[in-house]
Amino acid sequence: MxxxxxxxxxxxxxxxxxxxxxxxxxxxxxxxxxxxxxxxxxxxxxxxxxxxxxxxxxxxxxxxxxxxxxxPIPEFYGGAVYFDGADAAAVLRGWAHWCGGLPETVNTSVALQQLPPLPGVPEPLAGRLTVAVRYAALGDFAEAERILAPMRAVAPALMDTVGVLPYAAIGAVHADPVDPMPVYEDHTLLQSFDPAAAEALLAVAGPGSESVQVIVEVRQLGGALAREPRHRSALCHRDAAFALTTIGALMPEIVEVVPVHAAAVIGALGRWSTGGQLPNFAPAMDPGRAARVYTxxxxxxxxxxxxxxxxxxxxxxxxxxxx
Ligand SMILES: Cc1cc2nc3c(=O)[nH]c(=O)nc-3n(C[C@H](O)[C@H](O)[C@H](O)COP(=O)(O)OP(=O)(O)OC[C@H]3O[C@@H](n4cnc5c(N)ncnc54)[C@H](O)[C@@H]3O)c2cc1C
CATH class of the missing domain: 3.30.465.10 (Uridine Diphospho-n-acetylenolpyruvylglucosamine Reductase; domain 3)
Incomplete structure (x- = not known):
């Protein structure tokens, strides 16, 4: 980007x-x-x-x-732990519980992924539903490893790329595609993400849901983001606890379905939503965008x-x- x-x-x-x-x-x-x-x-x-x-x-x-x-961040402790889609319920429930007590040195998100079998997509993750627990921590790396241990143990991992990495490898945390592609994003901010929210998300984006999204991610916010910076800015809703984002590929055969399903995913978490959105994830052409993104x-x-x-x-x- x-x-x-x-x-x-x-x-x-x-x-x-x-x-x-x-x-x-x-x-x-x-x-x-x-x-x-x-x-x-x-x-x-x-x-x-x-x-x-x-x-x-x-x-x-x-x-x-x-x-x-x-x-001055030469290294970080991070990457992603990938699980089979069949373990999505255990991973999402576990993540919802686990991230409640994390220090602000730790950053994490959980993503239900359906990556296409394209060059560059690792074979264990291609053409199937998987779940990624993304993790990036600064400070004491031994402590960061200890904090991640319960999530690593929640189910057998398909792949685990977490370790001490040079900052130049920060892309390993989200492993986003680097080439431009036509995507549709939808999004809402959440005031909390508890095990009941995990159940609601699984019903629309988990195994058997027929989700058409490439990625459905819940990212933990808070920490330093929640504090006003030295110079105030037009970035609003800093107090939200989580961000829910869908990313769908606008392929001709599903171009009509992706936005409709994305709205269903966002709607399913309505009980936890603040109603706000962040400018980088809000759908670009939504006429109600400004009212949701800004105070x-x-x-x-x-x-x-x-x-x-x-x-x-x-x-x-x-x-x-x-x-
Ligand atoms: C797979 C994926 C992962 C993402 N992950 C994250 C993430 O982790 N964090 C995050 O914050 N965002 C994330 N995004 C959202 C991304 O930051 C926004 O889509 C961003 O707008 C992309 O900017 P661009 O310049 O590449 O795109 P463009 O389509 O070129 O620009 C998007 C918009 O940015 C503004 N803009 C771009 N260039 C300029 C300029 N020179 N002057 C003024 N305005 C300009 C305009 O409003 C423009 O419409 C992600 C998006 C995708 C698709």
Whole structure:
């Protein structure tokens, strides 16, 4: 994915509970606004745009350069433990229980996956339902290994890639495809994810559910993400406990079905939903998007800034907030 799309959507990285949103580490943007001016945007120069660009996606213009802090993290303890889909109930129930007591040095998500048998997809994971427990921890690696032990023991693993890895291998945690592909994402934030929520998810995306999604992921949030950063931003809903996201491939034979099934998955967790969404995971073309992604206050300010910096509406399309 593109670094600017990621950062203007807040940036929920694999260490988000430990280091906060990736956009919290941005120092400066170069922006081309709706009147064609090139602006340097920092906490001290156009501070209102610095607030709005971190979460506001393309509302305020086109970002042409970005500067951000590099964190001193040479290594992490992480990767993913993959289980057979037949063990999905044990894994999801176990994960829901286990992640209740995790310190913020630990980041985790659980994903029901149906990866296609394509080059690059490991044979044990291809063409079948599997469950990935993603894990990334900083700090004491022996302690991180001890914390993961109960999840490793929940069922026999098909593959286990967790270990001490150089930061350059952080992609091993989510193992997302690196090539562009047409996908449909749906999403909601959750206030909790308990064993009853796990049951509800299994019914729509687990074994025998006829799910058409490539990935259905529940990611634990909280920790450093929940705290306001040094420079406040337009990234809202920092207090949510979990994020539920579906990713489906828009192949011609299922193009109609993927969004309908995604809505069913999101709806099944309605009891646990906050009703909010994060900008990077909310469906791009949903007319109700702005109301779900931003608080009323943030929406008002983003729209007012867009009027000021793009009075003729050059960027009035896509993932933008306008009145
Ligand atoms: C498999 C998968 C896994 C993902 N995992 C994560 C994750 O872990 N964490 C996370 O936060 N997100 C994740 N995402 C979401 C991803 O961050 C967003 O889709 C992001 O918008 C991708 O940006 P892009 O530039 O690649 O895409 P594009 O389609 O090019 O851009 C998407 C949007 O970003 C904005 N944008 C892009 N470039 C610019 C620019 N130069 N100036 C201003 N606005 C711009 C625009 O609003 C644009 O419509 C994932 C997506 C997929 C498909």
């Amino acid at each position: 593109g670094v600017v799309g990621f950062l203007t959507g807040g940036g929920i990285g694999p260490l988000v509970r430990t280091v906060g949103a990736s956009s919290d580490h941005v120092r400066a943007f170069e922006l081309v606004n709706g009147t064609g001016d090139v602006l340097r945007v920092t906490p001290d120069e156009h501070a209102e745009l610095f607030w709005g660009l971190r979460g506001g996606k393309a509302t305020l213009g086109i970002v042409t350069a970005v500067e951000f802090d590099l964190l 009323e206050d943030a929406r008002h300010w983003l729209a007012a800034l867009a009027e000021r910096y793009d009075p003729t509406g050059v960027f009035r399309t896509g993932q933008v907030v306008r009145t």
